[in-house]
Amino acid sequence: MPYTTTISIFVSLCLLVTAYFWGVKRAIATKRSQTALSTQVKFHSLPGFHGAYVAIWCAIPSLVLFVAWQTLRPNFLPQWLAQDMAGLVLLISAGILGLFFAQKRIASRFKARHKVETAFSLVMLLSSLVAVFTTFGVVVSLVFETMRFFSKVSVSEFLFGLHWSPQIALRADQVASSGSFGAVSIFAGTLLITAIAMLIAVPIGLFSAIYMSEYATPKFRTWAKPLLEILAGIPTVVYGFFAALTIAPFMRNWGFELGLEISSESAMAAGLVMGVMIIPFVSSLSDDVINAVPQTLRDGSAALGATKSETIRLVLLPAALPGIVSSVLLATSRAIGETMIVVMAAGLAANLTANPFQAVTTVTVQILTLLVGDQEFDSPKTLAAFALGFVLFLLTLGLNILALKIVNKYREKYD
Amino acid sequence: MINTLLEENHMQENSILRAKYAAKNLDVYYADKQALFGINLDIMENQVTSLIGPSGCGKSTLLRCLNRMNDVIDICSVKGSIRLDGQDIYDDGIDVVELRARVGMVFQKPNPFPKSIYDNVAYGPKIHGMIDQKSDADEIVETSLKKAGLWQEVKDRLAAPGTGLSGGQQQRLCIARAIAVNPEVILMDEPCSALDPIATAIIEQLIDELKQKFTIVIVTHSMQQAARVSQKTAFFHLGSLVEFGDTDQIFTNPQNQQTQDYITGRYG
Ligand SMILES: Nc1ncnc2c1ncn2[C@@H]1O[C@H](COP(=O)(O)OP(=O)(O)OP(=O)(O)O)[C@@H](O)[C@H]1O
Ligand SMILES: [Mg+2]
Numbered sequence: 001m002p003y004t005t006t007i008s009i010f011v012s013l014c015l016l017v018t019a020y021f022w023g024v025k026r027a028i029a030t031k032r033s034q035t036a037l038s039t040q041v042k043f044h045s046l047p048g049f050h051g052a053y054v055a056i057w058c059a060i061p062s063l064v065l066f067v068a069w070q071t072l073r074p075n076f077l078p079q080w081l082a083q084d085m086a087g088l089v090l091l092i093s094a095g096i097l098g099l100f101f102a103q104k105r106i107a108s109r110f111k112a113r114h115k116v117e118t119a120f121s122l123v124m125l126l127s128s129l130v131a132v133f134t135t136f137g138v139v140v141s142l143v144f145e146t147m148r149f150f151s152k153v154s155v156s157e158f159l160f161g162l163h164w165s166p167q168i169a170l171r172a173d174q175v176a177s178s179g180s181f182g183a184v185s186i187f188a189g190t191l192l193i194t195a196i197a198m199l200i201a202v203p204i205g206l207f208s209a210i211y212m213s214e215y216a217t218p219k220f221r222t223w224a225k226p227l228l229e230i231l232a233g234i235p236t237v238v239y240g241f242f243a244a245l246t247i248a249p250f251m252r253n254w255g256f257e258l259g260l261e262i263s264s265e266s267a268m269a270a271g272l273v274m275g276v277m278i279i280p281f282v283s284s285l286s287d288d289v290i291n292a293v294p295q296t297l298r299d300g301s302a303a304l305g306a307t308k309s310e311t312i313r314l315v316l317l318p319a320a321l322p323g324i325v326s327s328v329l330l331a332t333s334r335a336i337g338e339t340m341i342v343v344m345a346a347g348l349a350a351n352l353t354a355n356p357f358q359a360v361t362t363v364t365v366q367i368l369t370l371l372v373g374d375q376e377f378d379s380p381k382t383l384a385a386f387a388l389g390f391v392l393f394l395l396t397l398g399l400n401i402l403a404l405k406i407v408n409k410y411r412e413k414y415d
Numbered sequence: 416m417i418n419t420l421l422e423e424n425h426m427q428e429n430s431i432l433r434a435k436y437a438a439k440n441l442d443v444y445y446a447d448k449q450a451l452f453g454i455n456l457d458i459m460e461n462q463v464t465s466l467i468g469p470s471g472c473g474k475s476t477l478l479r480c481l482n483r484m485n486d487v488i489d490i491c492s493v494k495g496s497i498r499l500d501g502q503d504i505y506d507d508g509i510d511v512v513e514l515r516a517r518v519g520m521v522f523q524k525p526n527p528f529p530k531s532i533y534d535n536v537a538y539g540p541k542i543h544g545m546i547d548q549k550s551d552a553d554e555i556v557e558t559s560l561k562k563a564g565l566w567q568e569v570k571d572r573l574a575a576p577g578t579g580l581s582g583g584q585q586q587r588l589c590i591a592r593a594i595a596v597n598p599e600v601i602l603m604d605e606p607c608s609a610l611d612p613i614a615t616a617i618i619e620q621l622i623d624e625l626k627q628k629f630t631i632v633i634v635t636h637s638m639q640q641a642a643r644v645s646q647k648t649a650f651f652h653l654g655s656l657v658e659f660g661d662t663d664q665i666f667t668n669p670q671n672q673q674t675q676d677y678i679t680g681r682y683g
Binding site for chain 2: 303315
């Protein structure tokens with residue numbers, strides 16, 4: 001039956017609602033009958049908790065059974081049990097069994113309130129475990145594939161080689177069949193673009209944060225701040241074509257008039273636009289931490305005869321420094337991981353250059369180009385993407401750890 | 416009657432003491448709400464003047480007028496005049512930053528900067544250009560901390576963060592910080608309300624010593640404290656100055672029934 005999944009979801013929902021109201025009703029009935037006997041009896045939990053308890057007992061067994069059935073079905077179950085109908089029946093009967101078991105326990109002393117509490121804390125634990133296990137899985141697969149790559153290409157070639165041309169010939173007898181995987185130029189390109197972006201984003205972001213938190217009127221702040229944060233919500237591909245179609249030609253013409261050779265794809269164009277994109281990452285968080293500095297410190301400084309800018313420079317910024325540094329580091333990891341803008345505005349050529357007006361490429365862009373199109377999954381070319389990804393992961397992880405360290409170090413000192 | 420009494424007071428005192436501050440018909444508003452009504456008050460040089468009264472009566476508001484800390488609050492507006500050494504501090508030509516350097520302030524909750532003890536004290540002198548070389552700073556820090564009675568406790572850990580001190584020590588650090596810029600007046604808004612009796616006693620003694628050099632205005636909720644440290648007491652109620660006079664007289668022989676009720680604890 002094609003709609004079995006839909007039907008079973010619908011049926012389970014109905015069952016859940018029924019279970020809840022059944023529980024509530026039973027609890028109320030029990031309460032009535034007991035208080036009728038004696039006024040001494042105090043009902044421990046509100047009827048709603050009994051309802052929730054019954055509903056939980058209805059949901060969990062059927063959920064567990066359903067997951068087990070789904071995983072065992074393809075290989076381990078006999079034909080008659082593997083049918084869709086069988087699953088539906090299992091689901092419903094487990095739910096009903098749970099329901100009956102739970103509603104029998106409803107009594108004046110029964111601590112449904114605490115049971116529901118436990119159940120919810122378990123749900124929350126499970127949710128957080130999903131995130132943890134996903135991260136873990138991604139890291140393991142990265143490490144694994146990276147090791148496979150390094151069994152084909154030596155670590156030193158990858159880390160110190162200057163030549164990057166990962167294209168491998170389709171036939172073994174073609175020339176240059178091996179490809180070469182010196183990633184230095186890619187790392188350098190990443191560094192160059194990130195540096196340009198941060199040079200734009202840090203001062204502008206910081207100054208706008210200071211203006212927003214210390215100088216702007218509340219009215220200006222209420223509309224300017226969301227507006228600034230919209231910058232972060234613009235899809236990066238939009239930034240990308242803005243960089244490629246507006247900034248880059250503009251820069252080339254401008255360079256031409258000054259007698260400079262600026263290629264139409266350049267690190268500068270990508271870095272500039274990326275810098276604008278990450279301004280809100282710096283400003284928003286910095287604004288929050290500057291705002292979080294207690295008003296009493298501003299008053300204390302003002303009462304000593306300090307001007308506003310002296311207060312900002314000598315009291316607020318030092319106090320907010322850990323937060324500001326971590327916002328900058330987070331923005332840096334964002335810049336390092338950015339792909340779209342670079343693909344569109346900085347080019348694909350792995351040039352080793354410090355000239356920001358030439359085309360360069362970055363780690364993320366290379367990962368993208370390595371994996372676009374049909375791939376063999378064990379060629380060094382494909383595996384190189386994992387190695388690059390692994391380096392990227394280590395880099396951003398390192399930055400984030402550093403950010404945390406700085407925050408913690410100063411927090412100890414100041415609080 | 417109060418006014419004649421005030422007049423008498425002035426005449427007695429004026430032979431020895433000079434009025435540092437003179438407030439005339441001072442009205443203060445927060446937006447449309449009036450917080451102070453026609454305050455006339457003289458604050459004598461080298462005396463401790465305490466402001467008492469029930470919560471919300473405008474003591475802090477008056478105190479914040481004296482160094483124009485009210486400027487920070489957008490909705491606050493001030494009418495009338497306050498003269499400091501004869502000059503109206505609400506005049507257009509007044510440099511607020513300079514005024515605040517002349518009038519130090521200690522807040523209810525100790526608010527040391529998240530800097531070292533040394534830097535906390537050196538902060539004011541540094542921004543006011545009182546320091547030419549390192550030895551100047553060292554000297555100012557040492558004398559200020561000594562005057563604030565904190566030197567013995569912190570002289571071996573001047574580089575430690577000021578926020579790491581105890582509450583009472585922090586408050587004395589804030590006093591040292593205020594003294595360091597060499598002000599003429601020190602305003603204190605319930606400086607002991609967060610402190611235990613021992614720390615309070617230390618600070619009260621300090622206030623007594625400081626009045627040799629500075630004019631001090633202190634807001635307090637403790638009758639005993641007002642009686643112990645101040646020479647003049649002003650009692651406020653609902654934004655008006657009800658009674659003002661010598662502390663001894665206010666506490667032994669108040670002229671106004673409200674004052675009497677308040678200081679005897681009968682105030683409802
Ligand atoms: N920032 C402000 N905005 C609006 N109204 C204020 C502000 N500060 C004080 N007020 C009002 O002004 C009046 C006087 O307040 P003030 O803080 O001067 O009282 P206070 O005598 O210091 O009281 P307390 O003993 O509780 O500190 C109060 O009615 C208060 O609500
Ligand atoms: Mg107050």
